[in-house]
Amino acid sequence: MKKMDLTPMLKPKSVAIIGASRDPDKVGHVILQNYINAGYSGRLYAVNKNADADIMGVKTVRSILDIKEKIDLAVVAIPAQYVPMALEECGRSGAKTAVVVSGGFAEIGNTKLQEDLVSVAEKYGMPTLGPNCLGVMDPRSRIDTLFLPTYKLSRPEVGGVSFVCQSGAVGSTVLDLISGEGFGLSKFISYGNAAHVDEVDILNYLMDDEETKVVIMYVEGIKRGKEFIEIARKITKKKPVVVLKAGRTAAGSAAAHSHTAALAGSYEAHEALFRQYGFTIADDLSDLLNYAKILDSCDFPKGNRVAIITNGGGTGVLSADAIGITESLQLAEFSPSIASSLRKQLPPLVNIRIPLDLAGDADDKRYEIALNAVTSDSNIDMVLAIVLFQTPGADSKLAAKLVSLKERMNKPLIVLSVGAEYTAMHTKMMESAGLPVYESPTAAVRSLAALLKYARYRGMK
Amino acid sequence: MMELLDYFDGKRLLDKHGIKSVESRYVSSAQDAVAFAAASPIVLKLISGKALHKSKAGLVKLDLKGPDISKAYSELVSKGRLLKPYRIIAQKMAKNGVEIIIGGRTDEQFGKLILIGLGGIYVNIFKDFALRVCPIKQEDAQEMIDQLKSRDIVTFGGKNRKILVKLLMDVNSLLVENRSISELDLNPVVARADGYVAVDIRMLMQ
CATH class of the missing domain: 3.40.50.720 (NAD(P)-binding Rossmann-like Domain)
Structure with a gap:
């Protein structure tokens, strides 16, 4: 040619x-x-x-x-x-x-x-x-x-x-x-x-x-x-x-x-x-x-297990449903040692299972605990962090924390945020820093599936 | 200009590539058909370039025994008047199984394509098929099967997966080595847990 x-x-x-x-x-x-x-x-x-x-x-x-x-x-x-x-x-x-x-x-x-x-x-x-x-x-x-x-x-x-x-x-x-x-x-x-x-x-x-x-x-x-x-x-x-x-x-x-x-x-x-x-x-x-x-912004995942971290229970469930609909992705489970360490660090009202609902008052510190745990958990390949900025604990500090965690994380991390102006502002901040943000559970999950599919193609050929 | 390849020329091509098809013969009279049947049930089909949907048009008579054979034969002859030229083919009845379609086509941009799908009367209802550009590799054949929503039905829960992969690879070489095949339908191929047999062959040549 x-x-x-x-x-x-x-x-x-x-x-x-x-x-x-x-x-x-x-x-x-x-x-x-x-x-x-x-x-x-x-x-x-x-x-x-x-x-x-x-x-x-x-x-x-x-x-x-x-x-x-x-x-x-x-x-x-x-x-x-x-x-x-x-x-x-x-x-x-x-x-x-x-x-x-x-x-x-x-x-x-x-x-x-x-x-x-x-x-x-x-x-x-x-x-x-x-x-x-x-x-x-x-x-x-x-x-x-x-x-x-x-x-x-x-x-x-x-x-x-x-x-x-x-x-x-x-x-x-x-x-x-x-x-x-x-x-x-x-x-x-x-x-x-x-x-x-x-x-x-x-x-x-x-x-x-x-x-x-x-x-x-x-x-x-x-x-x-x-x-x-x-x-x-x-x-x-x-x-x-x-x-x-x-x-x-x-x-x-x-x-x-x-x-x-x-x-x-x-x-x-x-x-x-x-x-x-x-x-x-x-x-x-x-x-x-x-x-x-x-x-453009995520490394290839090593497997298909997705952890969902959220400050809103319902959106977490919808995202888990979206994962269920795909044929390729699977909801991750914490390994026992990580689960028990999380149990010690997170407040009693947080149930230690995925989707991990950090509750409506979750702030950047609580997210950091959770995301550090999923980073070191070998049972987790990808992370979907749901941040609803309408809640009291979610603010610019949290957005900045997610960006810096993404840089340290050795697995794909994406964010799902649904909302109007305040949310859009933070979406823009996070995306400009190379952290992809999605507006719907379906879009986020389909994108993870697309990333996995391509990663597998590259691994295979 | 495309023309329909004679059924038995098609069958010989399949044989050459190790693709199994059901025992068949042209018959020119009811007696002929009865003799072919011996004691086992047979199928009679009318083959004409003017009829694509044979079963829809009532041109396939299934599971014929004894006196049914002659009756079916004369019915086909009377339907054939409008479909000349035609021939009638007698086939041994295939064992029960799942009907799948294996197909091929020459695309003007990409060359030969190969297809597997849920076959028989379900082809147009579910449109559950997977398509690839030839030549395909074993992994492609595997992926094609995985792509089918009906994969568990078609593969009998995975039991005949290897057989179907081999079938796809054989059809792949049939298509690649015979450039003049413009369209191919093996529909249905009756798949079972331990094998398969193509019961209808339709090849259009360029």
Whole structure:
């Protein structure tokens, strides 16, 4: 498999924005503005065929051919019919990569125009992303080809999760959501029509990208099945990939000639492949974020036994129920020595069994006793700490204590907190410090199950 | 263009890969069928490219003995008028067991796929199946079985698990080594605690 080098696209030393404009209604204006806002520190050029002066203080030329250096990344934001010509100029100027954000190609039936684009990209061996995409974002190199203004779409922090997305709409909403989560972004790559660079090339790049710890992806369809299998087999041995595949309801063809074909349509084939090669399958957008969060911040568990520590009895029981529903997880039991040591340290009203209900007045000290015990108990593999911040003992001190305990703990620890503003504030604090927090027992428990599943895959293969 | 492979050509392919199927023969008259039955109960089936759901369409006559054989034969002949060309096949009645489906299909993106599920009339009701991309490994076959909600029924509480894993591996090589198989249904395969037998074979070739 020929590997495309996407480094100049994501770590460009120089960027030219073709279609940059003074007119705030133009896509090229927003993109240029975003580069300025993001604080891109490489050499930035605006390209506009009618320009007679610099745009927004950025050095402006009429053609990329007028730039003296070979550009790493050309961002193309002009009407579709002019794109192949502009790309031709990019190729001739020695530009290393291109991102075509413009729409109006195969997605509306203009396949010829798209073929033209591909043949230029191939002629110059110039990895070209899109067309019809949001492009790329890398908060480390401060590049941002998104044509969505930052006041409308918040940008995530720097982190280890890379997000690969075919759809621009899903891409932008998920990015917005990620910015509200505690985990940060490594790369965002929206590849649209996948005319030249497709998911195989992108995964190939991310597999060896040291800044990427977890890959999450949204796909509608995979174009090169055989090559995809090849990369799928390799990447999940190095890092987790969470995938959300659209098109679930498009079941096997109704007019199928066999039962097998009626059961196993295209969606099912994709799902089978993902399962087989250790992808973490998300059923919806919340799964995508929930799984990313736990895979990004937790070590692999050694087994499937989960301890629940709570300051609310009911939520503890609901979480135990959620564990019962999964086929893989199991509620842990304290080993006798740990149980008797806890008995001595905890007040008499606390029953020493899991779920361990520390009672409504539990404070950071009581949690610390409990969490130290589960840390040293070899019968426990993972910990779900439920903290209901509505109770008298739960406050910022407790949140901080959990964060510091997580750092010392050699097993996965996640938190479940349900509530409004006061809770949300603490959720944010804990997540920013790398402690994943969930809003429902189901989400928390499903995420633990996903972590265990991937850990087992890694242990097996 | 896909075409239905002759039942016995399909059976020979199964034999070659060590996949067991029930003793069968084409019959061209009621007497033929009676002779095939000897003293044991048989099944008569009408096979036509125009009929996928044989049992739903009343094209499968089960557990026939003595005079029932001739009666069933003429019923099939009259149903066959609308389904030409067709042939009638006689099979020895399989012992009781759990009906499962083993299938395969060529996916345009990923190539050959292999499937195991709860079979017979339950295929479309429960849609309880597991699918993988070929070639599969032993561990994949194990996981496929584990993925079935009906795994305890299908494996008789684990008793025939090894047999089913072997069956999946054999079907895997059948699919991988015969590129022209576009769709495969072994439905049902009658699984028992100590073995299995495929009682229907449907192979579509490219």
